[in-house]
Amino acid sequence: MASKRPIAIEVIYPEPEFEVVEPAQEFTWRETIPENKDVPILRDIYEHRAPKEAGILFVNGKKASMMSEDTGTVAHELTHGIHSYLEKGSSDFAAFYVPGKGAVKVQKSLVRRIDIAPFIPKELRGIDGDGGRFHTYIQDKHGREPEAGTPFIDGKKQVGSANALYPWDEWVSYINGAKAALQAEKEFGKQNSDYLTGPVEFSIYALGSMMAVKKLDPKYASSDAFLNMKKAYAYFTRESMRVLKAGRETSLRADKGEAYLERFRKSNSTEARAMKDFIVSEFGAEWTAHTFGFGARPLANRTEESKPTPPERKSLWPFSWPFRSGTP
């Protein structure tokens, strides 16, 4: 009997649209990238930086040049600037920048950032399950809206709640930071940062934001905007998993990212179960298995003979059978 050779299949969810982002003509800040931080991802982000980017951040309350930070941090901070530049103060949509591809735009729902918290399982709050960035970005220790991401007027007065897409702004900034840090580590040596923890952690918070939208904004959830949001979610989650995998042998703490995902897979809390059910029902068992490693038998372990037959195409969604054969 012929041996059954395992085949690697990547489950592709329909991609979001990428809008071309042209580099600006005039810039406020022209400091060059130091040679030991100059990698292609950071260069792309830098060249697409917001025209009014000042290149300044505060370290321990003191003004510092962004270029004094590590490559991943520079990429992360510049990405935030690009996002707000692309949004141009719009309350209708959020924009996320993908180096080399362009901007993904997602319409804002009525759901606020503070509505996300109840959907995030306690054991997944923070990369180590001890609060961490959950408290910084989603909900503080007292159950209130954290300062990060809250709109301010005159640097002081809060003006309402951040939108549920705010964690996505962080998420995509972490993904870009991770990609840049990974290139920097390969090119220039150890980066001594934990850049491979943010992308997976925020893929869970972003999922929480979608669950909140589905529950609290039914009109949005039944519109094309939600389908668009799902495409963006699937894309950025795949990017998060890819960068995590690519960084396994580095100092960027892929181990912590992997442990976080493993905690999610093993968790049996009510919230974790609800989250898992949500992923499978929205993205299908095959995509979930391929991406998160639960929900169905991972396709990579299947053999040619047990490959499923594509279902009949019934409607525009999910557009087409989402399988594409990868390298055998």
Ligand SMILES: [Zn+2]
């Ligand atoms: Zn940030």
